[in-house]
Amino acid sequence: MTREEGVLVQGITGRQGRFWTERMVECGTRVVAGVSPGKGGTEVCGVPVYDSVSEAIKWHDIRVAVLFTPAKATKGAALESLMAGVKKLVLLAEGVPVQETMEILAEAREAGAQVLGPNTAGVAVPGEAMVGIIPAFIGEIFRRGEVGVVSRSGSLGTLVCMYVSQAGLGQSAFIGVGGDPVVGTTMREACTVLEEDERTRVVVLVGEIGGSQEEDAAEYVRRMRKPVVAVVVGREAPRGKRMGHAGAIVLGERGSAQAKMEALRAAGARVAEFPWEVGGMVREALRG
Numbered sequence: 580m581t582r583e584e585g586v587l588v589q590g591i592t593g594r595q596g597r598f599w600t601e602r603m604v605e606c607g608t609r610v611v612a613g614v615s616p617g618k619g620g621t622e623v624c625g626v627p628v629y630d631s632v633s634e635a636i637k638w639h640d641i642r643v644a645v646l647f648t649p650a651k652a653t654k655g656a657a658l659e660s661l662m663a664g665v666k667k668l669v670l671l672a673e674g675v676p677v678q679e680t681m682e683i684l685a686e687a688r689e690a691g692a693q694v695l696g697p698n699t700a701g702v703a704v705p706g707e708a709m710v711g712i713i714p715a716f717i718g719e720i721f722r723r724g725e726v727g728v729v730s731r732s733g734s735l736g737t738l739v740c741m742y743v744s745q746a747g748l749g750q751s752a753f754i755g756v757g758g759d760p761v762v763g764t765t766m767r768e769a770c771t772v773l774e775e776d777e778r779t780r781v782v783v784l785v786g787e788i789g790g791s792q793e794e795d796a797a798e799y800v801r802r803m804r805k806p807v808v809a810v811v812v813g814r815e816a817p818r819g820k821r822m823g824h825a826g827a828i829v830l831g832e833r834g835s836a837q838a839k840m841e842a843l844r845a846a847g848a849r850v851a852e853f854p855w856e857v858g859g860m861v862r863e864a865l866r867g
């Protein structure tokens with residue numbers, strides 16, 4: 580994500596859309612247009628609003644669409660952006676039916692587009708731009724630096740970013756991959772992006788119980804040149820019970836915090852027991 584990329588906000592006239600559009604602009608994001616059917620011709624935070632994505636893209640260079648839409652409207656809104664030629668989508672809604680997510684991802688692959696989410700907090704490059712619902716405008720939490728953070732949870736990822744900043748460091752990027760069982764960009768894919776990012780010297784993975792994203796990422800961590808620090812929450816979660824995110828469920832040993840921590844340690848990552856240990860471990864990784 581760069582400051583130069585034009586961003587479209589779908590659902591910009593809603594309460595959340597309005598609030599976070601203002602925050603994104605505050606973070607340096609170039610929000611060029613918004614879409615809300617029936618609200619075309621109005622403005623939000625000085626951003627022109629259109630009735631459809633196809634209309635907005637006639638007048639603006641749009642590279643990214645962020646969707647402030649309810650779960651039941653996300654599929655239609657995402658397909659509208661893909662059909663209009665938008666190549667990067669950020670899906671914020673939680674609870675999008677898995678079948679509909681799979682349809683979105685299939686259409687995105689066909690169109691050569693990238694999808695972040697659903698159920699993501701978005702992406703941020705402190706001092707550059709933010710797309711989503713990340714408090715990158717708060718200097719005590721997010722600051723420009725050399726630590727790339729990948730997280731399934733927006734709130735936990737933000738907490739870890741705060742500990743990184745309190746250690747006197749900063750973030751090169753924050754990538755919220757999302758907590759749903761099926762997502763467009765995985766933790767492993769986010770690691771590949773940060774491995775090639777010149778600004779990033781250390782990668783931090785913020786995992787949680789359920790699914791296999793952390794284990795899949797661990798396979799790639801083995802080959803990474805950059806040091807990796809990880810923390811996985813949910814060690815005390817009862818098996819078979821969903822905790823928070825749709826993907827956070829443990830069945831037997833599969834998806835447990837302990838299994839994920841062991842896989843990451845075996846791959847060579849430094850694994851913290853608690854989130855507040857991450858800042859110090861990142862400093863050690865940088866010295867090493």
